Amino acid sequence: MQYRQLGNTGLKISVIGLGCSRLSQSVFEEKKVDVFSLLDCAIDFGINFFDTADSYGYGGSEEILGKSFGGRRDKAIIATKVGYLPSSLARFGKYLIPVISPIRPLLRKKKKSLKGHSKKRQSFDIKHLKKALEGSLRRLRTDYIDLYQLHSPPKEVLQNEDEEVFDFLNRIKKEGKIRFFGISLNEVEDGIICLKRKNISSFQIAFNFIDDEAQHVLFPNLNPDIGIIARIPFARGLLTEKKEVLTGFHDVDPQKNKKIKQKLDSIQLEATKKEKGVSEVATEFILNHPEVTTAIIGTRSIEHLKANLKAFS
Numbered sequence: 251m252q253y254r255q256l257g258n259t260g261l262k263i264s265v266i267g268l269g270c271s272r273l274s275q276s277v278f279e280e281k282k283v284d285v286f287s288l289l290d291c292a293i294d295f296g297i298n299f300f301d302t303a304d305s306y307g308y309g310g311s312e313e314i315l316g317k318s319f320g321g322r323r324d325k326a327i328i329a330t331k332v333g334y335l336p337s338s339l340a341r342f343g344k345y346l347i348p349v350i351s352p353i354r355p356l357l358r359k360k361k362k363s364l365k366g367h368s369k370k371r372q373s374f375d376i377k378h379l380k381k382a383l384e385g386s387l388r389r390l391r392t393d394y395i396d397l398y399q400l401h402s403p404p405k406e407v408l409q410n411e412d413e414e415v416f417d418f419l420n421r422i423k424k425e426g427k428i429r430f431f432g433i434s435l436n437e438v439e440d441g442i443i444c445l446k447r448k449n450i451s452s453f454q455i456a457f458n459f460i461d462d463e464a465q466h467v468l469f470p471n472l473n474p475d476i477g478i479i480a481r482i483p484f485a486r487g488l489l490t491e492k493k494e495v496l497t498g499f500h501d502v503d504p505q506k507n508k509k510i511k512q513k514l515d516s517i518q519l520e521a522t523k524k525e526k527g528v529s530e531v532a533t534e535f536i537l538n539h540p541e542v543t544t545a546i547i548g549t550r551s552i553e554h555l556k557a558n559l560k561a562f563s
Contacts, residue, residue, distance in 0.1 A: 251296025254543045257451045257477035267299035269548030274310025289318045303331035312389035320391030331401035332382045335371040398428040402436045408443045441468045454479040459535045469541045477543035489532035529561040
């Protein structure tokens with residue numbers, strides 16, 4: 251495993267990070283996998299960066315990381331996020347999980363429709379941030395968080411001149427409750443807005459061979475003190491040998507999207523020339539950018555994890 255320093259933090263992070271959004275049970279996904287073995291496997295292979303959020307699995311993802319790393323805190327660099335509230339439908343979801351098994355297959359079929367009718371809710375109110383921080387610390391079974399990230403904040407929060415949110419982040423950093431803080435960006439433009447702010451250690455953003463705007467707009471202007479955490483490195487499955495969307499709720503037909511088709515044809519040609527897989531070339535593209543500290547892969551499967559590790563090796 252290779253390691254890179256995250257901005258100016260001094261943290262040496264594995265170039266592969268594990269995205270933990272799907273570790274816990276949800277309305278749509280049953281917990282059929284041994285997530286603790288998956289986390290042990292990640293550690294054994296040298297992964298030390300684990301990305302989660304207080305909203306993933308109604309806090310269940312943080313609880314799993316807490317159970318796994320509570321007694322070996324030095325083995326994991328844990329990044330979590332704050333800012334999302336349960337959506338208008340998800341507010342009831344966590345209460346349904348214990349009894350929902352018989353109808354889960356039906357709900358999966360209606361997943362896209364249900365998600366479409368469920369309104370996302372956010373809060374960056376200081377009272378909420380304080381309560382959310384204490385909740386994350388409790389679930390993670392730790393007295394500090396390595397990297398605390400604002401979760402896709404709207405531009406109004408980033409542009410707010412009263413500095414209330416960022417004063418809060420600086421204060422809890424000084425108190426030792428978090429070591430560093432960063433922003434999980436909605437879009438590249440949000441990163442540009444944040445460049446003027448002090449003490450930000452990381453930007454998390456979608457970055458891959460298809461979605462490559464960051465390399466043209468953000469990276470050339472990036473403060474070297476800020477590290478980049480690349481999410482969706484395989485474009486939800488398009489940049490794998492299957493070349494189809496495997497995760498998320500995005501209907502993407504490469505045959506109908508000219509730009510994406512051109513990108514896929516281009517990476518396939520490069521892979522053929524190099525006698526490598528598409529996922530390997532996609533990985534090279536990301537890690538050839540020194541601005542990128544780590545790329546997050548999300549999986550609940552040890553075999554899938556091993557396949558991704560092979561691509562990154």
